[in-house]
Amino acid sequence: MAKRRSIVGSRSAAGAMAVCTYRREQPMSVSTIDSAALRRAMVDQLADDHAAKGLTLRPEVEAAMRKVPRELFTPGLPLREAYENRAVITKRRGEENISSVSAPFLIAEMLGQAADALGGLRGRHVLEIGSGGYNASLLWELVGAAGSVTTVDIDPDVTDRAVACLKAAGYSDVKVVCADAEHPVDPGRRYDLIIVTAGAWDIPPAWREQLTDDGVLVVPLRTFGMTRSWALRRAGVGLVSVSERQCGFVPVQGDGAYDVQYVDVADGVHLRLDEGQQLDSRSLDGLLETARQEAWAGVSLPPPTVLANLDLWLATRIAAAGQEFVVLTAQDAAISSGVVAPSWRFGTPAVLHDDGTLAYRSELRWTGDAFDLGAYAHGPDTSAAAAAAGRLVEHMRAWVSAGCPAPALHVLPAQTPDGDLPAGTAVDKRHSRIVLAFTSEGRES
Ligand SMILES: C[S@@+](CC[C@H](N)C(=O)[O-])C[C@H]1O[C@@H](n2cnc3c(N)ncnc32)[C@H](O)[C@@H]1O
Structure with missing residues (x-):
């Protein structure tokens, strides 16, 4: 019988979130420190960090991040800390971090993945899973008046806080729902984009089913114990990856919770x-x-x-x-x-x-x-x-x-027979069979 020792639930995703690529802005005198200057310095650094990783910070994502005051979503935190490029932990359960305002660099990368996959977000209808308000307000800026943003969180403390922060920031028309997003949030409704901001181990059927036919799911998904933010396009009964980024997140709770x-x-x-x-x-x-x-x-x-x-x-x-x-x-x-x-x-x-x-x-x-x-x-x-x-x-x-290939990911229903799986390494989850493949071109889709 296997023996397990020293079970520590909070080191993985929470620890990874603390990784910070943002170098502090040049020291400013107290009189010149203001929200706009700190925000400018943060976004300048995000653009540099993207370039260093060979990524491009999309102009509309950059514009949204230059506009939304992050400190309105981190009440009680000193202004300067609201603009550090790291997650701000807002709730713990024992040693485990269970809610946070996500790190700006990660938000920027995931919004970029979503916008790249959909060819822009203007007019799109978006469901965010995992609330806080900051990312929802950035999404609101990106979709504009013709689009919509719904954000759902399992924790009423988080949704109450998100409602208050969104109101204070002037984004009252973001719809905030308190529910376990493992299940359909608004049965029958479909979204162009579902963006998950908690670390998932599996893809529940509701996430694919709530997407439009060519909709995109951006999700921090753990395979082989390693989490990547995958942008996945709906393809019939499955999903196929478009891009991936390294990331760390607080874990999904509720019916989709998993054991580490x-x-x-x-x-x-x-x-x-x-x-x-x-x-x-x-x-x-x-x-x-x-x-x-x-x-x-x-x-x-x-x-x-x-x-x-x-x-x-x-x-x-x-x-x-x-x-x-x-x-x-x-x-x-x-x-x-x-x-x-x-x-x-x-x-x-x-x-x-x-x-x-x-x-x-x-x-x-x-x-x-x-x-x-x-x-x-x-x-x-x-x-x-x-x-x-x-x-x-x-x-x-x-x-x-092989040319340092990137992985491609296919997500198929759990009952898919072996013979219907694409080539690659299959990982069986509760709801899905996930196939990871590498091609010399690096991308299958
Ligand atoms: C990193 S925080 C979200 C950050 C937020 N999007 C922001 O704007 O910074 C992750 C959130 O996911 C929520 N969450 C975890 N499991 C969930 C589930 N099954 N359904 C809905 N929300 C969930 C947690 O309560 C937590 O507040």
């Missing part, structure tokens, strides 16, 4: 297990104290390379080889003390072998402006650990040789 478990590997180092995944954690005792083996891919990549895509590639390759894919998370202290050196402390792809070897994607190795990809491994048998690190970098080389 953390297993200790060492002090401050954990393996995050996906719903239904079980591990015998006895083999992990003292594992990271064994000699570290390493291997390098011998590649030279530029910074805009999207390594979040590599991580999904590794998950599919490890799963296809019948091995145990796990996600490693680490606290700062474990990294600074040299216990681990993962690629990303909030979620690093790793593989746990039957012989007790753990291999994970390592920090990058930089030479000038380019980096190499590597793997570190620990295990009771040194040569087995060296071989495991070598196999992991083989998968990385294969991804680079």
Whole structure:
């Protein structure tokens, strides 16, 4: 029977949300600090950050973000903090963050995904799942008077607050509903866009069914324990991806809630297990104290390379080889003390072998402006650990040789027979069969 230890529910999505790419604006004297100046500095930085990632901040998204005062949706927070590029936690349950005003960079990227997929949002009818008011008011600016925005939240504290904040900001015609959005919000009504702002593990049928025939769902969806914001276009009984971005969110609650478990590997180092995944954690005792083996891919990549895509590639390759894919998370202290050196402390792809070897994607190795990809491994048998690190970098080389492809995602109903699934790696959820595929072109749609 698998044994689980140290269950900590709040480190994953909540931790990832704290990742901040926004560098503070140049210091201003107190007299010059005002909402408009802080907002300008924030949006200037968002545009720079988009460019650094090889993305474009769409002009209408930029204009909306320059217009809506974020501080009206973060009452009680010092003005300057309302314009930091991070999520503002508004509700906790125990150690777990369950509601927030989302980080501006993530909001901008997801609105961009939606607008790209639909060719603009003007006149569109939008359902936002997960309220707060800030994103709904930006959506209102984007859809204009001919469109509509409905926002739904499961938590009456959140909807009460959203109503008050939207009124204060002058967006009273956003419709606010308190309900579990796992189920149809306004039965019979369909939307051009459903944008989910809580981390989901599955796609309930209601989300697809409430879309217009060519409508778009933007959703932070967890596959292989890693969350990406997917823009998915409705395609008959299924959905097909258009784009994806790395992200982290507070989890979906209610009937769509899912289980996340953390297993200790060492002090401050954990393996995050996906719903239904079980591990015998006895083999992990003292594992990271064994000699570290390493291997390098011998590649030279530029910074805009999207390594979040590599991580999904590794998950599919490890799963296809019948091995145990796990996600490693680490606290700062474990990294600074040299216990681990993962690629990303909030979620690093790793593989746990039957012989007790753990291999994970390592920090990058930089030479000038380019980096190499590597793997570190620990295990009771040194040569087995060296071989495991070598196999992991083989998968990385294969991804680079394939042109660093992006994943494509298909979502089909749970009863879809194997023979009707597209090529790729299938992941079975409660309501859907999700297929992740990589093409050398990077995109199937
Ligand atoms: C990150 S917050 C939303 C942020 C917001 N969109 C904003 O403008 O910043 C996520 C919200 O999702 C809500 N939520 C979680 N599960 C839900 C469900 N099943 N139905 C509706 N809302 C849900 C939570 O109560 C939480 O307030």
